[in-house]
Structures are given as C-alpha cells and as structure tokens.
Amino acid sequence: xxxxxxxxxxxxxxxxxxxxxxxxxxxxxxxxxxxxxxxxxxxxxxxxxxxxxxxxxxxxxxxxxxxxxxxxxxxxxxxxxxxxxxxxxxxxxxxxxxxxxxxxxxxxxxxxxxxxxxxxxxxxxxxxxxxxxxxxxxxxxxxxxxxxxxxxxxxxxxxxxxxxxxxxxxxxxxxxxxxxxxxxxxxxxxxxxxxxxxxxxxxxxxxxxxxxxxxxxxxxxxxxxxxxxxxxxxxxxxxxxxxxxxxxxxxxxxxxxxxxxxxxxxxxxxxxxxxxxxxxxxxxxxxxxxxxxxxxxxxxxxxxxxxxxxxxxxxxxxxxxxxxxxxxxxxxxxxxxxxxxxxxxxxxxxxxxxxxxxxxxxxxxxxxxxxxxxxxxxxxxxxxxxxxxxxxxxxxxxxxxxxxxxxxxxxxxxxxxxxxxxxxxxxxxxx
Numbered sequence: 001x002x003x004x005x006x007x008x009x010x011x012x013x014x015x016x017x018x019x020x021x022x023x024x025x026x027x028x029x030x031x032x033x034x035x036x037x038x039x040x041x042x043x044x045x046x047x048x049x050x051x052x053x054x055x056x057x058x059x060x061x062x063x064x065x066x067x068x069x070x071x072x073x074x075x076x077x078x079x080x081x082x083x084x085x086x087x088x089x090x091x092x093x094x095x096x097x098x099x100x101x102x103x104x105x106x107x108x109x110x111x112x113x114x115x116x117x118x119x120x121x122x123x124x125x126x127x128x129x130x131x132x133x134x135x136x137x138x139x140x141x142x143x144x145x146x147x148x149x150x151x152x153x154x155x156x157x158x159x160x161x162x163x164x165x166x167x168x169x170x171x172x173x174x175x176x177x178x179x180x181x182x183x184x185x186x187x188x189x190x191x192x193x194x195x196x197x198x199x200x201x202x203x204x205x206x207x208x209x210x211x212x213x214x215x216x217x218x219x220x221x222x223x224x225x226x227x228x229x230x231x232x233x234x235x236x237x238x239x240x241x242x243x244x245x246x247x248x249x250x251x252x253x254x255x256x257x258x259x260x261x262x263x264x265x266x267x268x269x270x271x272x273x274x275x276x277x278x279x280x281x282x283x284x285x286x287x288x289x290x291x292x293x294x295x296x297x298x299x300x301x302x303x304x305x306x307x308x309x310x311x312x313x314x315x316x317x318x319x320x321x322x323x324x325x326x327x328x329x330x331x332x333x334x335x336x337x338x339x340x341x342x343x344x345x346x347x348x349x350x351x352x353x354x355x356x357x358x359x360x361x362x363x364x365x366x367x368x369x370x371x372x373x374x375x376x377x378x379x380x381x382x383x384x385x386x387x388x389x390x391x392x393x394x395x396x397x398x399x400x401x402x403x404x405x406x407x408x409x410x411x412x413x414x415x416x417x418x419x420x421x422x423x424x425x426x427x428x429x430x431x
Contacts, residue, residue: 027396028390028392028393028395028396029387029393029396029397030317030320031317031318031320031321031324031387031390031393032317032384032387032388032393032397034313034314034316034317035314035317035318035321035380035383035384035387036384038310038311038313038314038317039314039365039377039380041310042307042310042311042314042364042365042366043076043079043365043366043373043377045306045307045310045366046072046291046363046365046366046367047069047072047073047076048273049287049291049294049295049298049366050068050069050072050287050291050367050368051066051068051069052273052274052276052279052294052298053276053279053286053287053291053294053368054067054068054069054286054287054368055274055279056279056280056281056286057279057286057287060281068287068368071133071134071368071370072368072369072370072373074370075369075370075373075374076373076377078370078374079370079373079374079376079377079378080377082374082377082378082381083377083378083380083381083384084381085378085381086378086379086380086381086382086384086385087381087382087384087385087388088385089385091327091329091330091385091389094148094329094333094382094385095148095152095155095329097148098145098148098149098151098152098153099149099152101141101144101145101148101149102145102146102148102149102176104141104145105138105141105142105144105145105180106142106145106179106180106183108128108136108138108141109138109139109142109180109183109184110183111128111138112125112126112127112128112138112183112187113125113183113186113187117129118187119135120187121135122360123188123234124187124188124189124360125186125187125188126138126139126184126187126188126189126192127371134370135371136370136371137369137371137372139180139183139184139187139189139192139196140192140371140372140374140375140376141371141374141375142180142183142184142192142196143192143195143196143199143340143375144375144378144379145180146176146177146180146196146199146200146336147199147203147333147336147337147340147379148333149176150173150176150177150199150200150203150332150336151203151329151332151333151336152329153172153173154173154203154206154207154328154332155327155328155329155332157169158207158328159328163207163208166209166210166213169204169207169209169213170213170217173200173203173204174200174217177196177197177199177200180196181193181196181197184196185228189360190225190228190229190235190359190360191347191359191360191361192361194225194343194347194359194361195340195343195344195347195361197221198339198340198343199336199339199340199343200217201214201217201218201221201339202335202336202338202339202340202343203332203335203336203339204217205335206322206331206332206335206336207332235357237252237253238357238358238359239357240252240253241253241256241257241354241357241358242256242354242355242356242357243354243355244256244257244354245257245260254284255283255284255285255290255358256351256354256358258278258282258283258293259283259290259293259351259352259353259354260293260353260354261278261282261283262276262278262283262290262293262294262296262297263293263296263297263304263352263353265277265278265297266296266297266298266299266300266301266303266304267300267301268300268301268302269299269300269301269302270296270297270298270299270300270302270303271297271298271300272298273298273299274298275298276294276297276298277297278293278294278297279294287367287368288362288367288368288369289348289351289352289358289360289361289362289367290352291362291363291366291367291368292304292307292348292349292352292363292366293352295307296352307366308349311341311342311345314341315338315341315342317383317387318334318335318337318338318341318342318383319335319338321334321383321386321387321390322334322335322338324390325386325390330386330389333382333386334382334383334386337379337380337382337383338383340379341364341365341376341379344361344362344363344364345363345364347359347361348361348362348363348364348367349363364376365377365380
C-alpha cells in the first residue's frame with residue numbers, strides 16, 4: 001500500500017493555525033468575552049424559542065399568542081439591568097449584599113408555606129403571587145443567596161486560616177444550606193433542592209474539604225435523597241421513566257417519551273422555526289422544562305449542539321475565572337455560580353434526553369420563567385465583573401479604551417500619539 005505524504009506547507013499551515021487559535025484562547029479577555037457573548041446568545045435564542053414554543057399553550061389558555069413571550073421579554077429587560085448593575089459593582093459591595101439577600105430569601109421562603117399566601121403550581125407550593133399574572137419563586141433567589149453568603153463566609157474563614165478544621169468548614173455553612181433545603185422540600189420541589197445541594201458541594205470542594213468529610217456529606221445527602229424518592233409515588237414514577245420509549249400504563253411516562261419524540265423528529269436541521277408538532281398539546285411544559293426538546297424538533301441536532309456548545313463555553317469561562325483569581329471570595333463565588341448553572345443545565349437536558357428523572361427545573365437563561373431568569377442574569381453579571389477585574393484583563397481593557405473612540409471622539413493625548421505614529425509611517429517628502 002503506497003504511503004500518503006502530507007505536504008510540508010500543509011503541516012506548517014496547520015501548526016500555525018493551531019498556534020494562533022491557542023494564542024487567542026489564552027488571551028486575558030477570553031473569559032470575559034465568552035461569558036458576555038455566550039450568555040447573551042443563550043438569552044436571545046431562549047427568547048426566540050419561548051415565543052415559538054409557547055404560542056399554542058397561550059392560545060389553549062385563552063391568551064394572546066405572544067403572552068408568555070412578552071412576560072419573558074420584560075423579565076429579560078429587568079435582568080439586563082441587574083446584569084449591568086452586578087457587573088459594575090465592586091467586590092466589597094457584592095460581599096455586603098450576602099447577608100441581607102440570605103435573610104430576605106429565607107423570609108420569602110417561609111411566607112410561601114403560609115396558607116393563603118403561598119401558591120401551588122403543578123403540585124409544588126413554592127410560589128408567591130405578586131398580583132395579576134405575575135408570580136415569584138423565592139427558592140430561585142435562595143440559590144444566589146447561598147452562593148454569595150457561602151462564598152463570603154468561607155473567604156473570611158480562610159483569611160483567618162480556620163478552614164483546616166472540619167467544624168469551621170461545615171458550620172454554619174451546612175446548617176444554613178439544610179435550612180434552605182428544608183424550606184424548599186416543604187413545598188415538594190426536589191429539583192431545586194438538588195441544585196442547592198450541588199452548590200453546597202461545589203463550595204465545599206473549592207474550600208478544600210477532606211475527601212472523607214466530602215464523601216460523608218455526599219453519602220448523607222444521597223441517603224436523604226433516596227428516602228425522599230422512596231416515600232413519594234410521584235418521584236418513584238419519574239425515576240421509572242429513565243430510558244423509557246413507551247408512555248407505559250396510565251401514560252405515566254408521557255412527558256419523557258414525547259420529549260424523545262420531539263428530539264427524534266427534528267433530524268439534523270429541524271422542521272423549521274415554529275413548525276413543531278409536539279407543542280400542539282402532546283408535550284407538557286414545552287416552553288419551560290422541555291424547551292430543549294422543542295429546540296431539537298425545530299432547529300434539529302445543529303440547534304441543540306449549538307446550545308450545548310454555548311453552555312460548555314460559559315462553564316469553561318467560569319472555571320477559568322475561578323482558577324485564575326487570587327481573591328478567595330471571587331474564587332468561591334465564581335465556582336459556586338458555575339456549579340449552579342452547569343448542574344441545572346445538566347439536570348434539565350439529562351431529563352429531556354431520558355438519561356435522568358424529570359426534576360422540573362428550567363434550562364438556565366433559556367426556559368420561560370422570570371423568577372429563574374432574574375437571579376441567573378445577576379449571577380452572570382458577577383462573573384463578568386470578576387472576569388474584567390483580573391489584572392491582565394484590566395490592563396487589556398485599559399489598552400482597548402485608549403485606542404477606541406469615546407462617544408465618537410478621541411481624547412487629545414491619545415489623538416496626538418496616534419497622529420505621531422502615522423507621521424512616522426509616511427514616506428519622506430510627504431507633508
């Protein structure tokens with residue numbers, strides 16, 4: 001068999017391209033652009049898919065076709081303000097918010113359990129009625145509160161070199177987390193409880209918890225989870241729908257199976273935006289928990305892989321911010337936010353793919369729901385602020401600011417230097 005020779009020019013070209021890509025990937029502002037661009041793309045694509053997936057649901061409820069889209073657009077606009085505010089706040093102000101946010105979240109989560117104040121949705125009493133069509137789920141803000149408060153607590157203890165003792169590592173972090181979990185589980189929302197547990201484990205991992213301590217807490221959480229699942233017929237039925245290909249007796253796996261049908265019928269490039277068949281009453285919650293299935297049906301494998309790539313880029317950037325900073329609070333907060341978003345995305349997508357039980361959690365930044373979108377966008381603003389405050393990134397942004405025009409005009413000093421460089425490039429004899 002004759003050997004195939006690869007031209008030297010092709011090898012050098014490929015090596016040069018790899019070097020350029022690697023150099024671009026290692027630039028100081030890479031994480032900043034990935035977080036900002038990736039999150040905005042997810043939000044915009046999510047708005048498009050919410051509009052497409054929710055029209056039939058709105059018409060069936062006697063509402064205008066754009067009802068859910070308009071509410072999501074309003075939430076995205078408010079979330080944009082929160083994102084901008086969080087990205088401009090100082091680390092000191094972020095830390096000052098931790099305790100008030102935790103106290104308000106616990107108070108609101110207690111209000112949910114009061115009859116006549118709390119509202120039950122799909123069997124879970126985790127909502128507060130704000131008047132009219134607006135409702136709020138305080139447990140979504142509890143995720144943000146646990147991240148900020150836990151990061152501030154661990155950072156202060158690390159400054160005092162107390163984290164080497166297991167009691168300082170767990171107390172009061174674990175008791176407060178268990179309090180939040182108890183308030184959530186009183187309402188029956190196990191999906192949110194799983195994400196809160198993931199945040200707790202993420203913070204403990206970042207704090208350097210010993211393996212046996214980490215394994216012990218993980219084992220206790222797993223035992224509690226098994227007990228909660230075994231004592232609930234609804235949760236046991238959801239567990240039995242993993243890898244299901246048939247709705248089964250009583251159509252108990254109807255939602256899981258029709259999510260697979262939606263993904264399978266999309267093919268490589270989908271049936272076209274707005275052309276989903278499953279959203280016509282076949283697939284429950286097409287604009288919230290199972291919006292990823294509608295995305296697969298209308299945009300195909302290309303659309304779903306694009307969403308996965310955006311989340312992967314966002315997760316990589318969050319890990320990079322947490323790994324490169326010298327500020328312990330920033331490290332814990334960035335790691336906690338990344339754990340929260342990635343865990344929730346994996347739980348949602350895993351349920352749609354039939355690999356995990358349906359937990360009833362939305363796809364972050366993508367699914368319909370203002371209560372989930374607002375704290376998540378604020379958390380993205382935190383990541384943007386941290387990515388911009390890296391010393392190398394700050395220097396790069398300062399260099400960009402001196403080169404770019406400000407409101408259409410350049411500062412005099414910068415204009416003089418630029419003109420001076422241009423004069424040097426002109427040939428002799430030219431004025």
